[in-house]
Amino acid sequence: MAGPRWLDDHQQRAWRGHLAMTAQLQAQLGRRLQADAGLSFADFDVLVALSERDGPLRVQELADGLQWEKSRLSHHLARMQKRGLVERQDCPDDARGAFIVLSADGRRAIEQAAPAHVEAVRSLVFDGLDDRQVEAWAAISDEVLARVERDRAVGS
Amino acid sequence: MAGPRWLDDHQQRAWRGHLAMTAQLQAQLGRRLQADAGLSFADFDVLVALSERDGPLRVQELADGLQWEKSRLSHHLARMQKRGLVERQDCPDDARGAFIVLSADGRRAIEQAAPAHVEAVRSLVFDGLDDRQVEAWAAISDEVLARVERDRAVGS
DNA sequence: TGCTACTCGTTGACGTGTCATCGAACAGGG
DNA sequence: CCCTGTTCGATGACACGTCAACGAGTAGCA
Structure with a gap:
């Protein structure tokens, strides 16, 4: 069981504490958000990003700001649009692109x-x-x- | 936008840092685990728990140790069993119950x-x-x- | 024994995240 | 203008997590 360079006791304790804390904290904040406003944590992040830079935002810009993969964001925006939280506008500069804007409901929800x-x-x-x-x-x-x-930059 | 008791700048910085760090760290460790051993982070946690207390473990005990909801564990064990990482044994004491054990492949994978x-x-x-x-x-x-x-205890 | 209440673990439905891939549109060099 | 390579965002398939509900088994008590 002992590989080279195991963790010492203090590191082990800190690491397990970190894992437990992040899991529980995330879960609890998510539950509260869901109960209070019907939003998931991810919904909240998207709405915050949209409301901070008020006005239309390209999908890629949003993905960069959130540090999300574009496909995750695309799926998530589709679900949020279906719930009426965001709207799409087409982009005159680039016919492939799309603008995302907060809907009235979305603004209400985040506020x-x-x-x-x-x-x-x-x-x-x-x-x-x-x-x-x-x-x-x-x-x-x-x-x-x-x-x-x-590490991510090296590995890619 | 200003509710009562907002976060001050230092808190804001710490919070955003924490969110970004945990997301990226989790993702990177998950990618590495997947690439190196074909395991997800969740698989790894289950296998560690099973190998630490060597021998059969009741599902509920495993769920308590991992701090997972029983349904999450049940779904996950089904997937892991399908991949041959764990096995089920039936429980003589309690006919509802099930014992989970590491398979030979599972032990090989975690090691x-x-x-x-x-x-x-x-x-x-x-x-x-x-x-x-x-x-x-x-x-x-x-x-x-x-x-x-x-907070979790209070809210429930 | 018969009744009720509870616990064990599973299931189905649904929202979410990742990966590989796609078609459409752009950009730049011939 | 055409060809090639790239970028934009969407999509399908699949793994994952949560919630509510379930059937089967157990425990307590009359």
């Missing part, structure tokens, strides 16, 4: 969902952490993200 | 996959963090996890 979601993030996460921990957390995430992206 | 996976976790995560950061990370995860579980 209604956001306060409760932010409050949930605050109460589940930040109310338990002091400033030093928040800084440390950001630094850790940045470091790991940088490594993952380097 | 082959584990070293590369651990090495990936090390190189993507822990090689970039010092001891103090690892401790801080574990403390943060524990604190958030405790809050989520309290």
Whole structure:
């Protein structure tokens, strides 16, 4: 069972803690969002991205901003459109392309969902952490993200 | 757009960093696992749980250990059984129940996959963090996890 | 024994994510 | 203008996760 370079006890503990925490936190935030506003976590991310840069957005731009694969976004937008959360407009510059805009319902949904979601993030996460921990957390995430992206670039 | 109790800049930065990091890290580890051993992240978790407590395991025990919903586990075990990674035995004590055991292929798969996976976790995560950061990370995860579980208990 | 209530694990329906692939449209060089 | 290669976004097939519901078995109690 012992390969070379196993994890030491502290690393093991941190890693298992991270896995458990992310899974449970994600699930709980998702459940709340669903109960409060009928939105999934993914819906929320799309709506936030659309409302931040208000106005039509190309599918590819949206995918870049969300760091989603284009096919995932295409499927998701189709479902959201069917529910009336977003609308498509065709793109005069490029006949292949499509613009995505928030519908009135979509805007209503995000504006209604956001306060409760932010409050949930605050109460589940930040109310338990002091400033030093928040800084440390950001630094850790940045470091790991940088490594993952380097690795992704190499592997491709 | 300004509800009561928004996130401050540091919190915002930490939160977005966390979301991006977890998404990318999970995806990258999953891709590697898939490429190296033909396993998904979920397969890996199940196989680890089965190999840690060597021998037959009741479905519910497995679900508790993994913190998975029983239906998710049932679906997943069906797929893994179809691929020959696990086997079922019936349970003499309780005719409703089922025992799950690692198959020979399953054991081979986990033993082959584990070293590369651990090495990936090390190189993507822990090689970039010092001891103090690892401790801080574990403390943060524990604190958030405790809050989520309290919240989950209340809400139900 | 017979009744009720509960637990075990499975199932079906449905939303979601990934991969490979597609047709259509663009871009640039002959 | 045509040809070639690329990009845009959509699609089909399939793996995955959740919810509600189910049948079968168990436990408690009269």
